[in-house]
Amino acid sequence: xxxxxxxxxxxxxxxIIIVIINFFLPRMLPGDPVYHLTGISEDxxxxxxxxxxxxxxxxxxxxxxxxxxxxxxxFDGTLGYxxxxxxxxxxxxxxxxxxxxxxIIPSVLIxxxxxxxxxxRNAFKEEGNKKTIFSYVTILFNTVPSFLIGxxxxxxxxxxxxxxxxxxxxxxxxxxxSAFFDELWHLLLPITxxxxxxxxxxxxxxxxxxxxxxxxxYVLFARTSGLNKLQIAYHYLLKNSFHTVFxxxxxxxxxxxxxxxxxxxxxxxxxxxxxxxxxxxxxDFPLLQGMLFFVSLVSVITLIVSDxxxxxxxxxxxxxxxx
Amino acid sequence: xxxxxxFTYYLGIIILLMFALWAIFPSSFAPYxxxxxxxxxxxxxxxxxxxxxxxxxxxxxxxxxxxRDTLIISISSAFLTMLLxxxxxxxxxxxxxxxxxxxxxxxxxxxxxxxxxxILVLISFLxxxxxxxxxxxxxxxxxxxxxxLKNKIINIANQTFIEQNIxxxxxxxxxxxxxxxxxxxxxxxxxxxxVLSKTIMMESTLSFLGMGDLYYPSWGTMINFAYQRxxxxxxxxxxxxxxxxxxxxxxxxxxxxxxxxxxxx
Numbered sequence: 001x002x003x004x005x006x007x008x009x010x011x012x013x014x015x016i017i018i019v020i021i022n023f024f025l026p027r028m029l030p031g032d033p034v035y036h037l038t039g040i041s042e043d044x045x046x047x048x049x050x051x052x053x054x055x056x057x058x059x060x061x062x063x064x065x066x067x068x069x070x071x072x073x074x075f076d077g078t079l080g081y082x083x084x085x086x087x088x089x090x091x092x093x094x095x096x097x098x099x100x101x102x103x104i105i106p107s108v109l110i111x112x113x114x115x116x117x118x119x120x121r122n123a124f125k126e127e128g129n130k131k132t133i134f135s136y137v138t139i140l141f142n143t144v145p146s147f148l149i150g151x152x153x154x155x156x157x158x159x160x161x162x163x164x165x166x167x168x169x170x171x172x173x174x175x176x177x178s179a180f181f182d183e184l185w186h187l188l189l190p191i192t193x194x195x196x197x198x199x200x201x202x203x204x205x206x207x208x209x210x211x212x213x214x215x216x217x218y219v220l221f222a223r224t225s226g227l228n229k230l231q232i233a234y235h236y237l238l239k240n241s242f243h244t245v246f247x248x249x250x251x252x253x254x255x256x257x258x259x260x261x262x263x264x265x266x267x268x269x270x271x272x273x274x275x276x277x278x279x280x281x282x283x284d285f286p287l288l289q290g291m292l293f294f295v296s297l298v299s300v301i302t303l304i305v306s307d308x309x310x311x312x313x314x315x316x317x318x319x320x321x322x323x
Numbered sequence: 324x325x326x327x328x329x330f331t332y333y334l335g336i337i338i339l340l341m342f343a344l345w346a347i348f349p350s351s352f353a354p355y356x357x358x359x360x361x362x363x364x365x366x367x368x369x370x371x372x373x374x375x376x377x378x379x380x381x382x383x384x385x386x387x388x389x390x391r392d393t394l395i396i397s398i399s400s401a402f403l404t405m406l407l408x409x410x411x412x413x414x415x416x417x418x419x420x421x422x423x424x425x426x427x428x429x430x431x432x433x434x435x436x437x438x439x440x441x442i443l444v445l446i447s448f449l450x451x452x453x454x455x456x457x458x459x460x461x462x463x464x465x466x467x468x469x470x471x472l473k474n475k476i477i478n479i480a481n482q483t484f485i486e487q488n489i490x491x492x493x494x495x496x497x498x499x500x501x502x503x504x505x506x507x508x509x510x511x512x513x514x515x516x517x518v519l520s521k522t523i524m525m526e527s528t529l530s531f532l533g534m535g536d537l538y539y540p541s542w543g544t545m546i547n548f549a550y551q552r553x554x555x556x557x558x559x560x561x562x563x564x565x566x567x568x569x570x571x572x573x574x575x576x577x578x579x580x581x582x583x584x585x586x587x588x
Binding site: 007010011013014017018025026029036139140142143144145146147148151152155159254255257258261262265276277280281283285288289291292295296299300303 | 432435436437448528534564575577
């Protein structure tokens with residue numbers, strides 16, 4: 001249990017550090033703190049409004065009272081208020097997260113399944129330090145930036161060939177049952193981009209781990225006993241590399257939001273990534289801070305849950321804890 | 324596969340040399356001057372390898388001149404990352420006073436923070452200078468390298484020849500130089516090359532989203548400009564793809580070079 005408690009502690013510590021950074025950053029920087037806290041620059045604000053905000057944001061209070069107010073604002077469910085969008089951060093995130101999840105969740109599922117299947121299969125093929133063409137192509141694919149993949153797919157399939165649409169998630173006029181298929185049609189290119197961007201690293205991870213396990217003596221014994229490749233792949237390779245593979249899948253869920261910033265920008269999909277991008281362009285600091293907190297919270301929760309699941313599923317980690 | 328390995332290795336070195344020459348002597352390799360204006364939005368042709376952009380500047384010339392700034396940011400970030408990684412990996416193994424525990428916790432905490440989002444938020448608060456970008460990229464990239472290096476050092480430390488050296492009475496400096504370092508050499512080279520690819524990806528993603536240093540355009544900033552100035556509308560795909568192709572070529576050449584050192588890592 002020791003290691004698991006330690007990882008929970010580190011996760012909480014991460015969150016605390018993010019909260020502290022979020023608090024001190026706008027107040028400590030040179031420049032106008034009202035600007036840093038609201039995003040409204042001095043030219044657009046009248047002196048009365050400025051003083052109003054100054055008091056409302058509590059900038060004349062001592063530091064520890066300000067911190068108390070800030071912590072309270074985190075827990076009352078609004079995650080801050082965006083003055084430029086004129087909505088609470090929570091409402092903004094909540095309204096856009098659905099579209100982002102529609103891209104991330106299918107991508108992670110597809111990538112996991114494909115990476116496991118191809119990784120295990122190629123681990124057998126590459127036993128004698130040979131490299132398959134598939135691996136080589138995948139490694140080269142690893143070097144292509146994700147936005148380039150998105151752009152190439154967009155240009156090729158949307159502009160040149162016209163097979164797929166190039167923006168948004170719905171075409172006007174699609175209602176009822178056909179709206180579902182229409183949305184699927186719109187989602188295909190972004191999901192393909194994300195899959196192509198995430199696949200190489202997962203595949204290489206599974207393959208390298210499996211190759212190491214294949215060299216063990218107990219696998220040799222299993223093969224000479226007559227187990228076929230499928231049984232070895234499942235019982236030995238997958239179950240032994242479960243820890244690493246599962247952790248990386250969990251991490252990719254959390255880091256998928258970062259990837260979606262770029263992809264939603266390219267495909268003009270109204271999700272969290274585009275919200276983040278527009279917050280950057282409009283210098284909407286409260287929204288940026290709220291989203292940083294939210295994404296870190298998601299990452300921390302994913303880490304804790306995934307560690308718990310690994311502890312439940314994998315008996316080896318349970319025994320290592322108590323050892 | 325020995326022959327193919329050597330061929331790609333030298334190919335990688337040649338490509339890297341080409342980029343280095345572009346960075347140091349851009350005027351000798353660019354066919355035109357930097358702000359020399361032609362008819363805008365020309366396609367790829369014999370006189371303009373990648374066409375011209377919306378202001379009429381030759382895109383290939385822009386790419387050659389942008390090599391220097393891209394390389395400065397990526398290479399400095401990569402070296403700073405590796406330096407921090409080595410420092411933190413060594414410090415996290417110190418057993419006195421709980422220093423190791425503090426640095427180990429720091430590394431693990433930094434691993435959990437989503438890199439791109441944190442860098443974007445921080446850079447929107449700070450002025451967008453090159454040095455800030457370099458510092459931020461290094462700060463958020465060194466954690467994973469530190470963890471890998473730390474595990475590798477522990478791996479070596481558990482081997483019997485280290486124990487033998489200690490029993491023979493060699494002092495710590497001798498053991499560090501003659502037993503640890505030769506085994507770490509390959510790992511360090513492979514990690515450095517991998518970090519170089521990662522920093523240029525991070526830098527070009529930052530620039531693509533508009534957070535790069537606009538005064539010294541890099542390849543990523545060029546793609547951002549292409550995006551904003553309507554390259555999609557004008558069907559000027561070369562404007563969008565050419566800098567991205569350069570990034571890809573850069574990363575591939577690093578991979579080819581690092582293949583040579585993979586054995587010992």
